[in-house]
Amino acid sequence: MISVYEYILIFIHLDLGIVSGQNANSIGELISSPIVTLILTCIIFLGALYQLYSHRINIAGIISMICTLIFFIGYAIIDEISLISVLLFVIGALLVVIELFVVGAVLGILGFISIIASFVLVGDSILNMGIIIAVSLLVTTIEWVILVKGFNRKIPFFDKVILKDSTNKESGYTSHDDRSHLIGKLCTTYTALRPSGIILVDDQRIDAVSDGSFIQKDQEVRIIQVEGTRVVVREI
Incomplete structure (x- = not known):
């Protein structure tokens, strides 16, 4: 059993580039221990979620990335990580990033599932890692509730890609010429209205309909109603 003091010496030697294979294995065993793994996964998920709800890269996101590297490197040292796990994490991360630019949630959900699966497949016990991930997700869910419900935080990226302005008439938006x-x-009728046809308004041709009666060509009419693109006229 290696003491805390010996672990400190190991990390010092690591910084100096003189860590032996035995010390490297000790670091891997420390990182892969249940308590340290739980702490790392909690920090990874908590930091990633906080970064997602932040306007710019912050210390939480940076720490989350560093802990992710430590997590995978630690298990790689003791040879308890597979290529499938790494690929699932990379693919999941890419899907989550793509989701930010694509409308819908399918890619984001698939990416999240891939990331979770990549963590669960790490180590020699899927059951133990599954419990650790479940606890980490529970803690992260609590953080999400606090951010969204308590602080009313929103994902800033969506503010740039989602139109939030109301596109109604009161807000000044119309789907046609007013x-x-x-x-x-x-105005005068350019064609006969049977009851629809064309009228001339200041030398501009406009589709119109009569208010019910047939109107001949070149007749003087008055516009009595406008509903969207529907212009209703009555013969004078």
């Missing part, structure tokens, strides 16, 4: 100013205006 012709309400034509009500009461006198």
Whole structure:
């Protein structure tokens, strides 16, 4: 059993580049121990979630990335990590990033599942790692509730890619040219209205309908109603 003092010496030697294979294995065993693994996974998930709800890269996101490297390197040292686990993590991370640019949640969900699976497959006991991941997700869920419900935090990236302005008439948006100013205006029929046809308004051709009666060509009419693109006229 290696004491805390000996672990400190190991990390010092690591910084100096003179760690022996035995010391490297000791570091790997320390990182892969249940308590340290739980602490690392909690920090990874908590930091990643906090970074997701932040406007810029912060210390939480940086620490999360560092802990992720330590986690995988530690298990790689003791040869308890597979290529599948690494690939699942990389693919999951890519899917989550792509999800930020794509409407929908399918890619994000698949990416999240891939990341969780990559952590569960690390180590020699899927059951133990599954329990650790479950505890980490529980703690992360509590953080999410605090951020969203307590501090009303939102994912900043979505503010840039999602249109939040109301596109109604009250907000100044219309899906067509506003012709309400034509009500009461006198014009002439360019074609016969049977009951629909074309009228001339200041030498501009506009589709129109009569208020019910048939109107011949070149007749003077008055615009009595405008509803969207529908212009209703009445013969004078």
